[in-house]
Amino acid sequence: MNTRSHIEQLLAELYAADPTLREREGVLRPLLQELLASKPDAVMDPAFRELVRQRLLHRARSAAGGQFSWSAFFNMSMNKYIYTVGGAVIAILFAIPILTSLTRPTAELAFTPSIEKSSAERAFGSLKGSTESSYVGGRGGGGGGAPAIDVSATSRPQSGGGGGGVTMPAPEYLMPKFVYGGDLELTDAKVTVLRRTKGNLSQGALSRLVGSFDLGSMLNLKSFPGMSVWSVSLAQDREYGYSVFVDFAEGGVSVMQNWQKWPNPYAACSATNAPNCYENLRIRQEQLPSDGEVIAAADVFLAEHGISRDGYGAPEIMKDWAIAYERASSTERANWYYPEQVMAVYPMVIDGLPVYEEGGQKAGIMVAYDVRAKRITSVTGLMTRQYESSSYEGQTDVAAVRAALARGSWRDYGQMDPNLRSAEVAVGAPQRGWMRTTIPDSIGMGTELLVPALVFPIEQVPSNISIWQQSIVLPLARELYTSQSNGPVMPLIDGPR
Amino acid sequence: MSEQELIRLAQSGDAGAFGRLYESYADPIYAFIYYKTHHRETAEDLTSRVFMKALEHIGSLTPAERAFRPWIYTIARNAVIDHYRTRREHADISDAWDIAGDDDIPRDAELRMRLATVQEYLKQLDPVQRDIVLLRVWQDLPYEQIAAIVGKTPDNCKMIFSRVVRRMRADLAVLLALALIRLHL
Numbered sequence: 001m002n003t004r005s006h007i008e009q010l011l012a013e014l015y016a017a018d019p020t021l022r023e024r025e026g027v028l029r030p031l032l033q034e035l036l037a038s039k040p041d042a043v044m045d046p047a048f049r050e051l052v053r054q055r056l057l058h059r060a061r062s063a064a065g066g067q068f069s070w071s072a073f074f075n076m077s078m079n080k081y082i083y084t085v086g087g088a089v090i091a092i093l094f095a096i097p098i099l100t101s102l103t104r105p106t107a108e109l110a111f112t113p114s115i116e117k118s119s120a121e122r123a124f125g126s127l128k129g130s131t132e133s134s135y136v137g138g139r140g141g142g143g144g145g146a147p148a149i150d151v152s153a154t155s156r157p158q159s160g161g162g163g164g165g166v167t168m169p170a171p172e173y174l175m176p177k178f179v180y181g182g183d184l185e186l187t188d189a190k191v192t193v194l195r196r197t198k199g200n201l202s203q204g205a206l207s208r209l210v211g212s213f214d215l216g217s218m219l220n221l222k223s224f225p226g227m228s229v230w231s232v233s234l235a236q237d238r239e240y241g242y243s244v245f246v247d248f249a250e251g252g253v254s255v256m257q258n259w260q261k262w263p264n265p266y267a268a269c270s271a272t273n274a275p276n277c278y279e280n281l282r283i284r285q286e287q288l289p290s291d292g293e294v295i296a297a298a299d300v301f302l303a304e305h306g307i308s309r310d311g312y313g314a315p316e317i318m319k320d321w322a323i324a325y326e327r328a329s330s331t332e333r334a335n336w337y338y339p340e341q342v343m344a345v346y347p348m349v350i351d352g353l354p355v356y357e358e359g360g361q362k363a364g365i366m367v368a369y370d371v372r373a374k375r376i377t378s379v380t381g382l383m384t385r386q387y388e389s390s391s392y393e394g395q396t397d398v399a400a401v402r403a404a405l406a407r408g409s410w411r412d413y414g415q416m417d418p419n420l421r422s423a424e425v426a427v428g429a430p431q432r433g434w435m436r437t438t439i440p441d442s443i444g445m446g447t448e449l450l451v452p453a454l455v456f457p458i459e460q461v462p463s464n465i466s467i468w469q470q471s472i473v474l475p476l477a478r479e480l481y482t483s484q485s486n487g488p489v490m491p492l493i494d495g496p497r
Numbered sequence: 498m499s500e501q502e503l504i505r506l507a508q509s510g511d512a513g514a515f516g517r518l519y520e521s522y523a524d525p526i527y528a529f530i531y532y533k534t535h536h537r538e539t540a541e542d543l544t545s546r547v548f549m550k551a552l553e554h555i556g557s558l559t560p561a562e563r564a565f566r567p568w569i570y571t572i573a574r575n576a577v578i579d580h581y582r583t584r585r586e587h588a589d590i591s592d593a594w595d596i597a598g599d600d601d602i603p604r605d606a607e608l609r610m611r612l613a614t615v616q617e618y619l620k621q622l623d624p625v626q627r628d629i630v631l632l633r634v635w636q637d638l639p640y641e642q643i644a645a646i647v648g649k650t651p652d653n654c655k656m657i658f659s660r661v662v663r664r665m666r667a668d669l670a671v672l673l674a675l676a677l678i679r680l681h682l
Contacts, residue, residue: 017659042528059510
């Protein structure tokens with residue numbers, strides 16, 4: 001209600017209660033205006049609002065003993081999709097009531113978080129996986145947690161091409177050394193590590209349904225008994241349609257634009273070979289949407305498609321390109337390639353704390369917004385959120401943590417090239433969070449773990465270091481802090497001159 | 498889904514249903530508490546406690562009285578009173594308006610300026626009168642709900658409000674002058 005109509009209504013109520021007040025309208029109106037003008041600006045901090053929401057959900061679920069309603073993801077309106085295989089058409093009906101009634105509880109994909117506590121310590125074995133010398137890198141951030149650093153510069157001079165070439169010295173590569181100037185206190189003797197339980201429909205009705213299909217002269221699926229459905233791919237046959245990929249084995253879902261049904265702005269360039277065609281299509285700075293525009297579009301998309309945000313925090317815009325832009329020279333900025341997509345992340349939250357990838361980015365639902373089409377093009381990071389927990393020895397060695405911080409990662413690959421110079425990068429006071437990492441099991445499949453961690457925000461980056469990482473994430477489980485190296489790094493060998 | 502259905506689901510243990518109730522009421526409850534405490538951190542802390550308490554006692558809402566708004570506001574009101582009365586020197590205090598002086602409790606500095614013109618009038622009211630004014634003018638709640646929150650009848654609340662307004666107009670000249678100054682800013 002706007003101020004004017006609110007005042008009119010208040011006056012009407014006052015006159016109804018005390019008709020004599022009508023004679024004093026000349027005084028009452030400014031009085032009410034003054035009262036309304038004095039109304040404090042009381043807006044709850046969105047981050048705190050979300051934090052309370054997560055705590056409430058966690059408390060409610062703990063009280064309910066883990067009996068949650070099924071994921072909202074399959075509340076999508078997926079009534080009928082057509083999957084075409086080499087001319088044979090298979091209609092797969094995903095009516096929600098049918099799927100819900102047929103699917104056994106053990107085969108459900110639960111997207112709302114739940115944690116089952118294990119009574120055994122170290123129930124997941126080594127946090128480095130079945131073999132120490134091999135590892136599966138984190139899901140993002142450079143695939144292993146090392147700082148995202150521009151290594152295009154070399155420390156060796158390069159010869160120019162052709163006759164009369166001039167040898168230009170390449171910029172010196174500096175190794176960042178991350179430093180926190182404050183006190184660190186590590187007192188948790190034990191930490192709780194979570195292991196994600198993946199979805200499995202091996203005995204589900206969907207497997208039985210698909211397994212009974214006869215593809216005519218092409219293949220008889222019934223001749224392969226005991227099959228299970230590992231993944232399903234669906235696509236919308238319409239303009240600006242989407243494809244949905246459901247990975248039952250991993251317990252994940254992704255929504256992507258169906259490329260065949262979206263306009264390709266570059267198609268004309270390859271067809272006509274017009275000069276500067278690609279250049280003219282580059283995104284300009286003024287085309288970039290505001291953060292609010294992207295978040296609003298993402299919110300609407302998730303809501304429209306029944307994608308639950310339970311267990312996820314308030315959305316944020318990923319600013320990697322903007323950080324690089326801020327640190328770039330004026331020359332580089334003048335010829336900057338602005339992103340064609342802007343990414344919003346709904347950070348995963350467990351027990352009120354955000355989850356980070358090893359590389360320092362927040363983990364969660366990633367929603368991509370196409371700058372040119374002004375539409376959402378993908379939603380990724382939808383994973384089942386069932387976890388088991390187990391207790392592990394906590395890291396209390398402050399020196400070890402500071403050493404890991406200095407190199408920018410808990411992973412220690414042994415001695416670096418001693419000839420490399422370093423430059424200090426200041427980090428801020430750490431916050432608590434979770435580090436997501438994937439370790440190999442005995443058959444090389446990845447097991448996702450969440451380990452309690454300290455997250456150090458990167459604050460001051462010297463101009464001679466190119467880093468687009470925003471934070472250093474260090475786990476608080478002690479056994480992760482042993483060297484993974486098999487020896488010192490071999491010195492670099494000079495190339496031809 | 499109606500609020501009644503959300504309450505019913507929340508009472509049966511549906512965490513998501515309670516989450517949606519929280520989404521609907523977090524902002525107005527925070528604002529109400531902020532109007533009464535004048536301090537953001539205190540308002541945040543009390544808002545969190547109010548909803549935790551609501552979660553613990555959601556089962557106590559009977560079918561006949563399943564009106565969430567007056568119930569959550571009552572919890573908020575009591576939370577503010579308890580917050581001040583746990584301090585011995587504020588044993589008879591209901592909210593920040595009752596406390597004289599600027600250094601007794603933490604207050605947001607920008608709020609002092611904002612409330613400068615109406616501070617003196619609102620301080621003179623008793624807690625019930627003041628809550629009726631805040632809930633009606635600043636939060637635009639209908640009298641039926643205000644009545645349920647403060648424990649009076651709707652007609653009684655309307656009468657109280659009209660009397661408060663009648664008293665406030667006493668310093669007419671000052672108010673009008675301030676209003677004119679604000680218009681020209």
